[in-house]
Amino acid sequence: MSEEAERPAAYREPQQARSAATLARVLRAAEEIASTFGLEEMTIAGVAQRAGVAVGTIYRRFEDKDQLITALTERMLERREEYVAEQLRTARPSLSGVMHAYAHALLQSFADNSGLFPELLRTRGTRSLDRGARTITELHRLLLEAATPYTDQIRRSRPQQALDTAARAVLGACFHNSVRPDAATGEAARRQYADELGDMAIAYLSTPDRRHNAET
Numbered sequence: 001m002s003e004e005a006e007r008p009a010a011y012r013e014p015q016q017a018r019s020a021a022t023l024a025r026v027l028r029a030a031e032e033i034a035s036t037f038g039l040e041e042m043t044i045a046g047v048a049q050r051a052g053v054a055v056g057t058i059y060r061r062f063e064d065k066d067q068l069i070t071a072l073t074e075r076m077l078e079r080r081e082e083y084v085a086e087q088l089r090t091a092r093p094s095l096s097g098v099m100h101a102y103a104h105a106l107l108q109s110f111a112d113n114s115g116l117f118p119e120l121l122r123t124r125g126t127r128s129l130d131r132g133a134r135t136i137t138e139l140h141r142l143l144l145e146a147a148t149p150y151t152d153q154i155r156r157s158r159p160q161q162a163l164d165t166a167a168r169a170v171l172g173a174c175f176h177n178s179v180r181p182d183a184a185t186g187e188a189a190r191r192q193y194a195d196e197l198g199d200m201a202i203a204y205l206s207t208p209d210r211r212h213n214a215e216t
Helices: 017-037 044-051 055-059 065-089 095-111 116-123 126-153 159-179 187-205 210-215
Strands: none
Touching: 017 044, 017 055, 017 065, 017 116, 044 055, 044 065, 065 095, 065 126, 095 126, 095 159, 095 187, 126 159, 159 187
């Protein structure tokens, strides 16, 4: 079976503000049910009841539960991108400010319904993994864009490469925290972990590497 055959048809995007509000309500209801009971227990009828809409309203937008889950995945990933972008826009104007804002934003965004997020990527197979990879690429790009004005504060011999490494390390640590059984939970624990990740990144970026030492 080809990749095109496996990909479900796109759901119908709303054209009017009222329809967009209804769709947002439906997706919020779907997320609440899936987060509480799991994707298997989420049904079109249950989502309709929780959202306060008729079942037919959902079927006019989505052909089946698969399309609804695809839209839910898209919504959660877009929300992560928007949140991280906003936190980086308001970060303190320094390399440390940007790296710490990145760590805190990522950890918080992955903590948002963290149990549902891995389940969505796992159960939706390749399609969701591909979409998730696009979000990871976008989060990485946002960090590089926000930190580039401060690369003169990096003491590694290859500042851009070092920044890329630090960004990957923080992103990987935050994602890993969202799927591990002993994740840092609660606001205080997440804040401490994010601070440590930011400190780790800055310590690495501020430490000259062996090549730099050999040339000086």
